[in-house]
Amino acid sequence: MSLVPWWGWVLLGLSFFWMLGAHNRVVALRTAIISAWSQVDGVLQARLQALAALRAAVEPRLAAEQAALDAVAAAHAQLAQAAEAMRPRPTDEDGPAALARAEAALAPALVRLSALIEQHADWRHEEAVARPQQVLQELAPRWQFARQMFNDAAAAYNAAIEQFPTRLLKRLFRFRRAGSF
Template identity: 45%
Template structure:
């Protein structure tokens, strides 16, 4: 009696190769999707920072308007504050489009540092004039700015944690090969 198709073992190596190739393909797709999900978490974390930055910019604009007349002799400080805030907003907008891009994040961090000096100067000027510091439009704006500070620090930490998780996944073997295959680069932390 001749062996039937199912009795022959000639097809077994082919079946094993196809099965192994299928498993490898599913693993590559899974690893890629994991990296994409982790990279997306970086964008989500930046969105939280961006929302707080926009809120802070609106507060700074309102504060500058509220103190413009009483601090008319400090126009240079107010102008420096508005210009530094505008540079920070421009840098943040660039990061919004590519939140894991290191040069964009560096530019934003530098713009943030540049904003700190005129903001501190303005707050010092307001504190020197107690009647201005306690006035109705200024006091609530300053309180809101103060309350926004820790929230911004927390959002930056979430961003750094998301970048660290993504970078860690990129360094894991064998996921590292998938990241390189698709040109994925590590993300910067704040």
């Protein structure tokens, strides 16, 4: 028995265990993205509920501002749809981009609605209006933190699948870039 076949088997075994370790590392990073998405989704659902409650509380009183209410409703629906589309596969690259677009559409509509509410000082003290506004304010830092956690997890995953030699496994195991928002 010669040394060449023996070294060949050793190299093959080392390659196999390296590939197994690299695969497990990338899968763990992808799992971190999914875990971070659950945090984002929880905050997002709470925001959507608070926004729906706020809109329901002021809608009868702001009949003259139907355009503002329609903008909030459309942005709310777009955000809910983007979140629903992202739930099955939070590691896809397109999902966070759609969520970011929906969030960008919601921001000016929410600012306009808040300005309309501020014009009516007596509404701010009513529980039906004050409570959803308070919830939205309390969720703002949690939303930023959850988004940052998701983006950090996606960046770590993307860096791992682009690094050599792990990049060699990208096609074999169909690792795709994760999106961020």
